[in-house]
Amino acid sequence: MLSVAKVSLALISLLFFGGFVRDTIEPAPGQGSNPAQGPEYTSDGQMKLPELYREWVFLASEFDMSNNKAAVLAGHHTFDNVFVNPEAYKEFEKTGTWPDKTMLVLEVRGAGENSKIPWAHYQGPLTGVTVHVKDNKLFPGGWAFFRFGDAKTGAKIPESANCYSCHKEHAAVDTTFVQFYPTLLQIATKKGTLTAGYLRDAAPEAKQPL
Amino acid sequence: MLSVAKVSLALISLLFFGGFVRDTIEPAPGQGSNPAQGPEYTSDGQMKLPELYREWVFLASEFDMSNNKAAVLAGHHTFDNVFVNPEAYKEFEKTGTWPDKTMLVLEVRGAGENSKIPWAHYQGPLTGVTVHVKDNKLFPGGWAFFRFGDAKTGAKIPESANCYSCHKEHAAVDTTFVQFYPTLLQIATKKGTLTAGYLRDAAPEAKQPL
Numbered sequence: 001m002l003s004v005a006k007v008s009l010a011l012i013s014l015l016f017f018g019g020f021v022r023d024t025i026e027p028a029p030g031q032g033s034n035p036a037q038g039p040e041y042t043s044d045g046q047m048k049l050p051e052l053y054r055e056w057v058f059l060a061s062e063f064d065m066s067n068n069k070a071a072v073l074a075g076h077h078t079f080d081n082v083f084v085n086p087e088a089y090k091e092f093e094k095t096g097t098w099p100d101k102t103m104l105v106l107e108v109r110g111a112g113e114n115s116k117i118p119w120a121h122y123q124g125p126l127t128g129v130t131v132h133v134k135d136n137k138l139f140p141g142g143w144a145f146f147r148f149g150d151a152k153t154g155a156k157i158p159e160s161a162n163c164y165s166c167h168k169e170h171a172a173v174d175t176t177f178v179q180f181y182p183t184l185l186q187i188a189t190k191k192g193t194l195t196a197g198y199l200r201d202a203a204p205e206a207k208q209p210l
Numbered sequence: 211m212l213s214v215a216k217v218s219l220a221l222i223s224l225l226f227f228g229g230f231v232r233d234t235i236e237p238a239p240g241q242g243s244n245p246a247q248g249p250e251y252t253s254d255g256q257m258k259l260p261e262l263y264r265e266w267v268f269l270a271s272e273f274d275m276s277n278n279k280a281a282v283l284a285g286h287h288t289f290d291n292v293f294v295n296p297e298a299y300k301e302f303e304k305t306g307t308w309p310d311k312t313m314l315v316l317e318v319r320g321a322g323e324n325s326k327i328p329w330a331h332y333q334g335p336l337t338g339v340t341v342h343v344k345d346n347k348l349f350p351g352g353w354a355f356f357r358f359g360d361a362k363t364g365a366k367i368p369e370s371a372n373c374y375s376c377h378k379e380h381a382a383v384d385t386t387f388v389q390f391y392p393t394l395l396q397i398a399t400k401k402g403t404l405t406a407g408y409l410r411d412a413a414p415e416a417k418q419p420l
Contacts, residue, residue: 017299025257054267054268055251055267055296055299057264057265058264058268058291058293060332060333061271061273061289061328061333062330062331062332062333063273063287063289063321063331063332064327064329064330064331065324065327065330065331065332066327066330067327069329072329077273079271079273080270081268083268086265089265109392111273114275117274117275117276117277119274119279119282120272120273120274120275120276121272121273121274122270122272122273122275122390122419123270123271123272123390123392125390125392126390126392131337180333182319182334182335182336183264202376
């Protein structure tokens with residue numbers, strides 16, 4: 001159960017880093033670049049926002065994956081959407097894991113309510129973006145997180161942040177939470193690329209109450 | 211408020227038609243065809259499932275857009291994901307509306323719970339697929355709905371179903387519920403392609419309590 005708690009903490013951390021920026025970074029379809037050649041950086045080590053990520057391959061959504069219980073209880077719900085660059089997706093289909101230059105984009109959106117179905121929610125304005133990028137030459141362990149505010153460039157989240165250690169220990173495939181991406185989880189299971197950390201967390205004895 | 215009710219009824223109908231089929235139609239990435247040339251049909255008028263729709267452009271997710279209150283209260287939550295073929299998406303970016311041969315795919319998935327964040331949910335197994343297709347030569351009004359079960363072909367939903375009339379009357383753009391697809395709603399607003407029905411529903415006086 002402790003490991004599940006760690007996974008949750010990492011998710012919370014990722015969402016915290018990604019979730020509290022202003023609503024001014026809505027991607028503008030048809031504008032900007034779509035770096036098929038891989039991630040791009042500025043001279044001072046920031047990452048350029050892959051602006052057309054909404055045209056990449058969608059992996060999954062999550063609902064209210066937030067540690068802000070008070071906000072949720074007050075009716076301020078959120079959606080997360082996760083996208084990956086198509087080149088990396090194609091490689092994952094073949095191998096069950098990620099190639100160098102993989103970019104996973106997590107966007108957080110506010111949730112609107114459907115007044116006639118009180119429990120139903122739909123996706124609203126963008127509130128934050130975080131990119132998880134694999135660039136073996138640049139980052140220890142191969143991966144880094146970048147948080148985007150209202151600019152087209154994002155700062156790297158320090159490697160001391162617990163999202164790094166938790167993704168490394170508990171994510172289902174190569175530091176990514178494939179356990180929440182149902183189509184990829186099928187592939188990784190068949191290819192035998194699930195991590196020991198995930199398999200330990202998923203074992204029945206790990207799911208006993210505290 | 212009546213019109214909002216009608217919109218909700220149409221959504222419920224769409225979900226009802228799409229949501230109660232067996233979990234045997236999970237798309238297999240890397241297999242099947244991806245008809246860039248448009249929708250394909252069988253000789254007896256069924257539609258062929260566009261099997262690689264998960265590689266199309268994602269529009270939005272919804273959570274618990276279901277009329278089954280008892281199931282929701284019992285903890286059986288659902289996600290919807292909506293995808294569109296890339297050719298139609300590109301045209302929508304330019305014009306704010308859909309070209310002939312547009313295909314919108316709605317998939318319904320069960321929701322898993324995150325045990326450490328009781329209010330959080332992630333996407334689980336596929337339970338149903340419905341395709342909303344525009345094919346001007348084939349269908350009255352241009353559009354039809356096809357429901358997919360556990361086969362690779364889907365039957366057309368009869369035109370007498372209320373999803374047709376409600377989409378026509380209340381959907382934000384060309385019989386599609388663009389009001390729930392935030393990036394497209396921005397485009398349609400700028401292009402001036404929102405329907406009179408949607409604008410009437412969205413007007414302040416239409417939002418007064420019954």
